[in-house]
Amino acid sequence: MEPGEIHALLGENGAGKSTLMNVLYGLYQPDEGEILVDGRPLRLSGPSDAIAAGIGMVHQHFMLVPVFTVAENIMLGAEQVRGGIAGFLDRRRARREVAEVSERYHLRVDPDAIIEDLPVGIQQRVEIVKALTRDVDLLILDEPTAVLTPQETEELLTVMRSLKAAGKSIVFITHKLGEVKAVADRITVIRRGRTVGTASPEASRDELAALMVGRSVRLTVDKQPATPGKPILEVAGLVVDDDRQCRAVDGVELTVRAGEVLGVAGVQGNGQTELIEAIMGLRPALAGSVTLDGEQINGWSTKRVLRAGVGYVPEDRSVDGLVKEFSVAENLVLDIYDRPPFGKGLALRPDAIAKSAQERIAQFDVRTPSADAAVGTLSGGNQQKVIVARELSRPLKLFIAAQPTRGVDVGSIEFIHSRVIRERDIGTAVMVVSSELDEVIGLADRIAVMYRGRIIGIVGPDTPREEIGLLMAGITPDGAGMTPTGDTPASAPESPGNEDKE
């Protein structure tokens, strides 16, 4: 690492990127080898040593106390006491420090805001400010963009550039090629715990992807033209509130036909989550109707919707998709455990569950030590494959996949995409919701763009990215539509977060 450099660490899920960085940050002890800082070997017995050596880390999952204010979180662990009297916290000084650092690096944060009220992007900024107040020279960002919207990603990349200008070094862990190419000065690719290559950002995306997975990967999805059949899912005038009782879906109309993929694009938080949850019976619809294959399904329980032939890959796999403590086999029957052959009456059939698990694991290439391993020990890509395997292992009329490849490595993305297309080709209606525009463009036969709870346009997959990007920002081509207002982050079609192809 050089001072004032952004060094990207690229690798598949489970390649060892985070482990390496946890060693650097003193959370794990190295078995062999040593770490050199300014030419001197460094032995870290914990994060405090790392901080003392000028290494700061922003974790993928933030380490913030949700009910504390920004300033309180930042002083946590390095509390200053007033006048040297133990027990009296010097809040004023903490706030001053926060203000100072945010001023110096142009990282706007309000020291008095409560963490849980802040959007994810700002929380991440707080983490960065926290690291900077500890006077670090090297900042480790562990998959910082996994949880961010494209706008937030763009802002983060700007922040990274300004930190670089201020002479800080940054290690940037990610598996998104576009981001790497946008900011990195040097790229190290890691595979299965080894460095497999160093590349410059001029390297092409395909080269980088090939280095990552060890073979060449298709970034576009191969597929035949769709042959749409009759409408399977019809949504009309649907109105849904979010958890805070704010209108999230405001009169959505859409149709998904058998044998086609409808992609729903849009900046996250424009009602996509609530729309799907309403279809799945997880959230009450306030008005409008949802029809599945001619039958009204609003008001149905989730179980009934699933039974009617709907497969669902939820957006947040660790929260909604999997029970981490359960084995892979149990997770593979999480929503069909009570149907033959897995359950009969009150009794479960463990042998049937185990047998089907073996088949699914082979069929969907789930890399797990055994079917009995807890699903939480698998890497993100393999966890996602478990969900996809579960949902695609029964006959479906409609398959809904929300962010099917978020936080998933390139190899698994390719695999999951091919399964989605295969499901389409056997005549299932498929709905893919993704904030990765590339994914939507690659998979969809028609793209519905959602903005502020409405579908503001349905376009073909050949539509230029710029046009879709404008739609995502709420600008319709005829100019008669909604104009973006200041508080709505404008989507940037050229944003590296969108994995653009040049």
Added chain:
Amino acid sequence: MTNSHPVSGSPDKEPATEPALAEAAGADRAATMAAPERPEEPRPSLGRLFLDNLWAANTVTVTVLALLLAMLIGAILIIVSDPEVLATYGYLTARPADALNSSWAVVSEAYANLFKGAILDPEASGFTAAMSPISETLTYTAPLVFTGLSVALAFRGGLFNIGAQGQATLGVILAAVTGFALPLPPVAHLLVALLAGAIGGAVWGFVPGILKARTGAHEVINTIMLNYVAVYFLSWIIVQNGVQNPGRADAISKPVDSSAQLPRLLGADLRVHAGILLAVLATWFVAWLLNRSTLGFELRAVGANPDAARTAGISITKTYVLVMVLAGALAGLGGSQMVLGTTANALTPLVVAQIGFDGILVALLGRVKPWGVLLAALLFGALQAGGNRMQSYSGISLELVTVLQALIVIFIAAPALVKAIFQLRAARAARLQTSLAKGW
């Protein structure tokens, strides 16, 4: 680098940096990391591997060690609480043998009596005397199995049932009233009384269950409050006309008819009754329910991740209510044994003793697994039975047994403590390393 820590199989998604995880894994990680730091050592021998595995966070090992530690502290308490023995420590430097001998004598006698009272008295002659300790142990064990299962089942469903005491109390009331008020033939009478007990507990479990499911009211608070309601309801109902024993002025109910009593298993002189068989049956049932039934699948899924369970179409409301009803029914069955068994045959204000609260300890000690609960209840039953003999023969207060139980649970609840005390793995490896450095 190799990372043998199991949780970090997915270092990308789940960095072991979540504080709780890191804390929990801390000892393990240090342990696994320490081992490969000795490159000069060739493949570990079989014995070494065996030891390593034994010292790993093996639950059986930790439980046994916790038991030993608790007995060690108990021994100190016995010595300290005996003035005569303590007096010998006054001249410890002059005649150390005195202090050591008298300490050994009092401690060994106490624990010998504990053993004789709980398991086997080698000097006993005759069948009845020989079986008496086991009989006592099993008598104390049976209700604890039920309350332990009640707490464990709820725990697996993600609910902390502090209300086993109240559910047992309702169970005992309904079982007793059915037992003396309904004129029924022998077998049917017992079954009806048991059923009544189960229903009583189930109702008392249903209330916090439905409150939790419908309104989100926390089950810990509600079950604690319902415990109070149940206790005072018991005190009230005992002195009502038709319930109170007409021949008595104190608070005691009519005795349960003999037709509603659980049959004794080993003759009239031994107290062990069919309740222990029911307990084994209940353990088997709960084990089946949890691991082999669709309901158990739902219950465990809701307990581990309610969001994913809901997304998979499992009704959380229904599951919470069912869990609490089942937990309550189990606790109610445990309670009804207090009057249908041989412990007592009439309601008194303290008839339930502490079985509900002890059930929480039993469930924790049994690692909230059904068969573990059975074993833990057996241990608690043995301590109770042995403690009685220890009190009458050695003059050591029964409270010591309570202290022992508490200490065991504390050590169990803090496995890291036990590991640290016994320098399990991590510390062992480290120690080995230092001795290697010294040229060992």
